[in-house]
Amino acid sequence: MKLNSIFRLLVITAVLASPYFASGQPPRGPYVISPKVNADKTVTFSYLAPNATIVLLGGGQFGAVDVPMTKNADGVWSVTFGPIKPDIYPYSFKVDGVTVNDPANVYLFPNERFKGSLVEIPSDVPAIYALKNVPHGTLSYELYPSVEGSTGTIVVYTPPGYTKEKSKKYPVYYLISGTTDTEETFWKVGKVNLMLDNMIAEGKAKPMIVVMPYGNPMAKIAEQTGKDKPADVTSRDGEDALKRMKLFETDLITNIIPYVEKNYRVITNRDNRAIGGFSRGGGQTLRAAFNNVDKFAYVCSYASYISPAEMDKSFTNITANPAKTNKDFKLLWSGIGTEDFLYKGTTEWEAYLKDKKINVKTYAIPGGHTWMNVKQYLNETLPVLFK
């Protein structure tokens, strides 16, 4: 006990005396590098926990389900996993049953709930979302006056050259992230900025502005007023869910679009406005587009749908006159993974639209409800917007 106390004192003293002890972090042991992506596309994950009994790697999206790690003499647990198919994946560690992200990795998945770390396995031919030596756009965080007196945040991608140009105006893609994701997820995980940088450099996509709102204004209201945050896990068609949808739509139409059109050089007609989203953001996309046909000519649903029952109840304006709808929407696009838990609902909705003679461009690929798939949906849709 006594020796142990002296040892602890020495450790504490050493840490406090270290001129590189920055703000607030716990004492650090051996310097851990994690993740380390190896040339053969295996990845070595490491985690410092001298006193843990069992440490597991969790990265279900690349097949790592509770993979045991082993401890070295310094108390660092590690495992080399793979080779892993090149992509960007979330992962975490389970330390004696407790899920933690990787303290050695600066890249986190922005999310209200899940706090996983991100690892990118580069491919031999640089991926569509790779950081390449091309002109880069800018991502701007803007505070804007949002619903119920709250202040919202949007992230705005402006294409390369936006600053240099003095009068050129651009079309705008409003891109809504899913449940529990934030206004940062579409770029920090979805890499929409790098994808557009690459596509614009190759002449594959039109230079455009992308506006990424935070799809859950209720959370900001709660935060800024001290109200309780409403639960995000409610039934899909429940009152809370529909209220959130409506609140977001109000925010988009009455606050976000006017803010963007006032502060950015954008073309302000429906032919130069697109809307898209993933998961709940896809549901918000479809409702906002169907309720505001005068606003959006391009509509992209990434792994989401509206049930035929809700379509029949709320969106006969879309189905009553297919010729008009098919003229209104220059693109109505629906993408889904065949292993996505929303696959059945999505394909039913697609069939419903086709049965009603509504042109919907459908796209199905392997994969689940993941951001790996979202990047593929972006890759299909970004090049066809505003053309």
Next chain:
Amino acid sequence: MKLNSIFRLLVITAVLASPYFASGQPPRGPYVISPKVNADKTVTFSYLAPNATIVLLGGGQFGAVDVPMTKNADGVWSVTFGPIKPDIYPYSFKVDGVTVNDPANVYLFPNERFKGSLVEIPSDVPAIYALKNVPHGTLSYELYPSVEGSTGTIVVYTPPGYTKEKSKKYPVYYLISGTTDTEETFWKVGKVNLMLDNMIAEGKAKPMIVVMPYGNPMAKIAEQTGKDKPADVTSRDGEDALKRMKLFETDLITNIIPYVEKNYRVITNRDNRAIGGFSRGGGQTLRAAFNNVDKFAYVCSYASYISPAEMDKSFTNITANPAKTNKDFKLLWSGIGTEDFLYKGTTEWEAYLKDKKINVKTYAIPGGHTWMNVKQYLNETLPVLFK
């Protein structure tokens, strides 16, 4: 075993069937709201862990050191702590000995190592860094060509009205974050953007652009080339540390400043260029300023210093002719907390400068090596820049 397998299958099915299961997060139990700031400035922290044996709250900067939490029937551990002095603090949970951040809280401390959550306790009179109903500036993330062929990231604050103005040019403050912090820390934790929004609205600070680099270009180089990241914990005057300082200085002078001056409407003379930083970023600030007297007229060191030995060895250009130095630097500012572990070194450096007849404006307040203190240093220095 068999029952267990069936149970796992049921859980997996239930999770996948949930229409609100977003990308990648683990199964969620009861909806947890955390942190909840109460009217009396206590805070209720909660964490879901039905199977944990002991859960502790860790928030040393507000006096919460391993505070035991208690579990309710739903498996949610919680504790109400405080009242807490209004400010923004990092915190975490220790779950059966494993440090984790708060999965219910979207606000994280951007850092290479530490991944704490952030809680803000508002004060009755809104704080200097509070989100107020004033015009807001914009934060832009820019990718720029950095050292050794890598691509760096800077975050650029432009003041309210920057976009509307077509030709007005602004002074620039280069603001360097500390060891293991990132280009995001000065705004996500330091709130420099909101502080400037408020000060500009009140006429207390000049409208300015703030450029926030990532002070550790070696990490980006390693990431982008597949090289091992160099350890960040080295001796203060070690070869690695000095190499990093020099590399950062090269990046700043040859890449970052030219990039900013090409892409933003900035005034390009030394009287309209300031540099400041916290901790290691303060050290980088002082070396960059002293090595490039032609570049910066305002120099702010937040909790950092250069040892008299290094001054004597490397910076006699500063001390040899105090009259010139005092004319060159319109401001040489040094702030430190009396409980900061760098307090002694900083005061020795300040005394050294004074002994050499160099005008240094010193500022000492209670507090440690924290971002609470950094906000106070910003509050002292932002209003006197470029005046």
